[in-house]
C-alpha cells in the first residue's frame with residue numbers, strides 16, 4: 001500500500017511513527033481535493049438556487065398583476081323604457097334586449113358620473129364609455145336578467161375597466177406609450193385620473209381571473225382561467241381513473257406473476273421506451289385514434305385525458321415496479337412460508353408496503369400530465385372557450401374545453417400585452433397546483449414510511 | 453436420549469413423514485443437489501449439516517416447494533409427504549406449505565403488529581371461528597415460542613421493533629400458529645444469543661412431540677443437542693445420513709469425520 005502511493009505520488013516515504021498532529025503531504029493533498037470538491041458542489045447548488053430565485057421573482061413579478069383588476073363603480077339607471085318596454089317584467093322580453101340596448105344606459109351612467117364630479121371634458125359619451133370594458137354591457141345585461149325586479153331603479157354597479165385603463169393603473173400603459181394607440185386617448189386618461197381620485201375607479205382583487213372563462217381578443221380584462229382549470233381537473237380525473245388501476249395492475253403482474261421469458265422482457269423494454277417518447281407523439285396518436293377513428297368529440301377533456309393516460313402509464317408502471325421491487329423478498333417468503341397464496345402475499349403484504357411509492361409515482365405522473373401542453377394542442381384542447389362552468393360530469397368530460405397549460409400558451413400567443421400578463425398569472429396558478437401535488441406526494445411518502 | 457431414539461427409529465419404518473427419491477436440483481446450469489435419497493421421520497428432529505454452499509437450504513426449500521419462487525430452479529425426482537408426491541401436477545403448493553411450515557435464516561416478521569404476525573396464518577387458513585379463538589391461538593403460539601412473557605403487554609407493537617432474537621422467536625410462533633405437520637428451520641439460531649438459542653432448542657425438543665422438525669445448522673453442538681437424525685451434505689451430495697449419535701461418534705464416511713472434527717468446511 002504505502003509503496004504504491006510513494007511510487008505514484010512521488011512523495012517522501014512516510015515514516016512510521018510520524019506525528020499525528022502534523023498532516024503528511026499525502027493527507028494534505030487529499031484534503032485539498034475534498035475541499036475543492038465541496039466548493040464545486042456548493043457553487044453548483046448556489047447557481048441552481050440563483051436561477052430558481054430569478055425564475056420565481058420573474059413569475060411573481062409579472063404574474064401578480066393578473067390577480068388584480070381595475071373596476072369602475074357607477075350609479076346606473078336601469079331605465080324601464082329601454083330594458084322592458086312592455087313593463088311586465090317578462091323574462092323572455094327582457095332577454096330580447098341585446099347588449100346594444102344596454103349601451104345607452106352605460107353611456108348615461110358615465111356622463112352623469114363625470115358631470116357629478118364636475119369634470120370639464122370635451123369627450124363624447126361614447127368615448128367616455130370606452131373607459132369601460134367592451135364586456136360592460138354584457139355584464140350589466142347578465143345582471144338585469146338575473147334580477148329583473150331591479151328594472152326602473154338606480155343601482156350601484158361595478159364595471160370592468162378596459163384593459164388600457166387597467167394597464168394604466170398597473171403602469172403597463174403610460175401617456176407616452178399611447179401616442180399611436182387608437183383605443184385610448186390622453187383625455188380619457190384624465191378622466192381616469194379624476195375617477196380614481198374620486199374613488200369611483202379602483203384596482204382590487206380579481207376573483208374572476210381564477211374562476212372565469214377565457215374572453216375574446218378584444219377583451220383581455222375579462223379573461224379568466226377557471227374554465228380551463230375545470231378542463232384540466234376533468235382530464236386529471238380521467239387519467240387517475242384509468243392510469244392508476246391499469247398501471248398498478250400491469251406492474252403487479254409484470255413484477256410478481258409474469259413468467260421470465262423474452263415476451264415479458266420485450267414488454268418491459270418497450271414500457272421503458274414509451275416513457276421516453278415525446279408527448280407530441282401521443283398527441284398525434286390520440287388525434288388519429290380517438291378523434292379520427294373512434295370519432296370522440298374534438299377538444300373534449302375525455303380525449304385529452306385518454307391521451308395523457310397513455311403518457312402517464314409508463315411513469316406509473318415504472319415507479320410502481322420500483323416500489324414493488326423495493327419490498328424485501330423475505331416478506332414474500334414469510335407470507336408464502338405460512339401458506340399464503342402468491343396473490344395473498346402480494347395483496348396482504350407487498351402492496352401495502354409499496355403503496356407510498358405507488359402513490360408518489362402516481363402523483364408525480366399526474367403532475368406531469370397536468371403541465372403537459374403539446375398533445376393537447378394537437379387534439380384541439382386549446383383556444384377560445386367562453387362557456388362557463390360545465391353543468392354535469394358528462395358535460396365536463398365531453399364538452400369542448402381547454403386546459404391550463406394550453407390556455408397559458410394561447411394567451412402568450414395573443415398580441416395584446418394584457419394577455420401576456422394573464423399568461424404569467426396562469427403560470428402562477430399552474431405552479432401552485434404542481435407544488436401542492438408534489439408536496440402532497442412528499443407528505444404521503446413520509447407519513448406511510450413512519451408507520452413502522 | 454440419542455441412543456434410545458437410534459434404536460426406535462431403525463426398526464420403525466412406518467413413521468416416515470417425508471421421503472426423497474433421487475432428488476436433483478439445478479439452478480440454471482449449476483447442479484446444486486445430486487441424487488439425494490433421504491427419509492425424514494415423523495416426530496423426530498432431523499438436522500442437516502454441511503459446509504457452506506453444499507445445498508442444505510436448497511434441499512430444505514424443496515420440501516415445501518419454496519424453490520418454485522426461483523425462476524431458474526428446477527427440481528427432479530420425487531418427494532413424498534405421507535406417501536403423496538408433492539411435485540405432482542395436482543398438488544397446490546399453497547396447500548402444501550400450510551402443512552409444511554418454514555422458519556427462515558434471517559428473521560422476517562411482517563411489518564405489522566406482533567398479534568397480526570401470529571394471527572395471519574390462522575386467519576388465511578380459517579383456523580379460528582372468532583376473535584376469542586384467534587386470541588387463544590396467538591397466545592398459545594407465542595407461549596410455545598417462548599416469547600409470550602416478553603411481548604404479552606405489547607401485542608399491538610410492530611413485530612419489526614423487536615430484537616433479532618425476539619423476532620426469530622416471533623417467526624417461530626407464526627410458523628407453529630398454522631399447526632403444520634412438518635416444520636422446516638433454516639439456521640433458526642444464527643441470529644440468536646446463547647440464552648435465546650437455548651430457548652429455541654427447548655422449543656424444538658417440545659415441538660418434536662407433535663411434528664417432524666428439520667433443522668439446518670452450522671453448529672455441531674446444536675445438531676448433537678437437538679436432533680435424533682443427522683444428514684451430512686457435501687457439494688450437493690448427501691454423504692451420510694443416520695442417527696445423530698452414530699454420525700457424531702462413529703461416522704462411516706471420511707468426509708463426515710473430517711467435517712465434524714473441523715478439517716473441512
Ligand SMILES: Nc1ncnc2c1ncn2[C@@H]1O[C@H](COP(=O)(O)OP(=O)(O)OP(=O)(O)O)[C@@H](O)[C@H]1O
Pocket residue numbers: 479482484502503504505506507508509510511522
Ligand atoms: N437462487 C439461487 N440461484 C442460483 N444459485 C443458487 C441459488 N441459491 C443457491 N444457489 C447455489 O446452490 C448451491 C447451494 O446453495 P445453498 O443455499 O443451498 O447452500 P447452503 O448449504 O444452504 O449454504 P449455507 O450454509 O451458506 O446457507 C450454492 O452453490 C449456491 O451458489
Ligand SMILES: [Mg+2]
Pocket residue numbers: 508509510638
Ligand atoms: Mg443456507
